[in-house]
Amino acid sequence: MNRDILKECKRVVIKIGTNSIMKSPTKVDYHKIDRLAFVCSSLQQQGKEVVLVSSGAVGVGASTLKMDKYPSAVAEQQALASVGQSALMNLYSRFFQHYEQYVGQILMTRDIINYPNSYANCNTSINSLLDKNIIPIINENDAVSVDESGHCTKFGENDTLAAVVAELVDADLLIIMSDVDGLYDSNPHTNPDAALISYVGEIDTDILSMAGGAGSIFSTGGMETKLKAAQKMMSINKSMMIISAENPNIIFDILNGEDVGTFFKKNEAELQIQGDE
Template sequence: MQNKRQIYADRIVVKVGTSTLIHHNSKINSSVIKQLAKVLSTLKKDGKDVVLVSSGAIGVGMGVLGLDQRPVKISKQQAVAAVGQAELMQIYNEAFHEYDMSVAQMLITKDIIDYPESHTNVMNSFQELLSMDNTIPIVNENDTVTVSELDHHTKFGDNDQLSAIVTNLVDADLLIMLSDIDGFYSANPNKVPDAKLIGTIGEIAPEIVAAAGGHGTKFGTGGMTTKLKAAQRILKHNQQMVLTNGKDPEIIFNILAGEPVGTLFSKNI
């Protein structure tokens, strides 16, 4: 059995992926959202600073609109995201209210990195929200005004990247990435039965990059490659990241207790 990890995290960013939030039948996974609200509310009440980066706007919108396939047309994706974002925030609002917590929606675009005034404005908002005792910011990309064509300068590319950027922006100690996989494997465990879970990664070496590949579900856009890119950004800023399965959000407590779950990306190993 692995030794306990040294995890010191007073400010935490939690990223939850679409595949964790939404069932294969396009229905919202309400039990995960309720558990997530419970865990994050507990952390906030224990004095931690918490930011949630949530995917799922398009996936939820697909469910609301009865769509079986993610739209291909950009403007259609934006419209579906607009429907889904409203529904998703309402679901989060109700879940967090059960624990006397409020949520704050933050829809951001990449200009927070590229333009000093935008950067200052979003940082001021984060600082005010994080100083509140009973409020948790929920961040998503503003899909209704960003486009993916030609690597448009307003778009992050995916919420894995966004979560790492937010972790950098708010100077968080730890990014916890909740996905539909237990961690980073030596090969795709769905294709290679004897693939091994890698407990700790200190640098994104070529063999690590080679082990990644593929995209996510029909609802989302993320894959292991995007998670490695996020981890690379985290390591560059001397922060820590844990990639783990989000089917039971209480695993966050295990991570903070130093238990060796998922894959820890950290230079301090």
């Protein structure tokens, strides 16, 4: 698949996970947040529109409160998320302001997408920020989200949220930053011979079988949720990338069409078949 189409991407959603902004359960990776702020701000200055979906409220909350053990009670988790979300946005605001870029916070719950008025209002809010050259920073509202019969407001993990946001704002590209370079044919953490898959044009059972589990006690997503996000993006004929979060500058390489990470885009043959139907 030719990646030159990525050079034309105007609106980009970038998702970064908890593992990527935390050095450990009790230490925030300030350098990573700074580099991410630099990249997003630079893209804005180049005329692109950036939406950042950031996990990390619980991890930053654990760091703020000097905790090293994930609480089991939902109420304690929500309290931790409440403390952490405030601290996380404070960090983002400080680092982005260093590059003269303003950010705005939007916290979402799953029920927003189930009600047309709420969905439209959320779309309007995000677009209003982008129109003012403000980068929206979006997270799930973990302090109040619940998952119960008849009243499900949880996304559960932010890979799904990022795909929902990308569809909501009609983004050209979703970039998911992970603790691996992309999708491998086996677990690269345990198999030194694992091979990176550069391009995926269809998510079939073979691709799904390559998914692994979540990365840490403070992370709720894994490769399976990323592949489901890719399925959603491909179903609306949009592109998605999975890349390593080690160096956020790699995002510049993606938008220059370079061969990094794993590129998800419905293959042209399938698109042709659908067009002939």
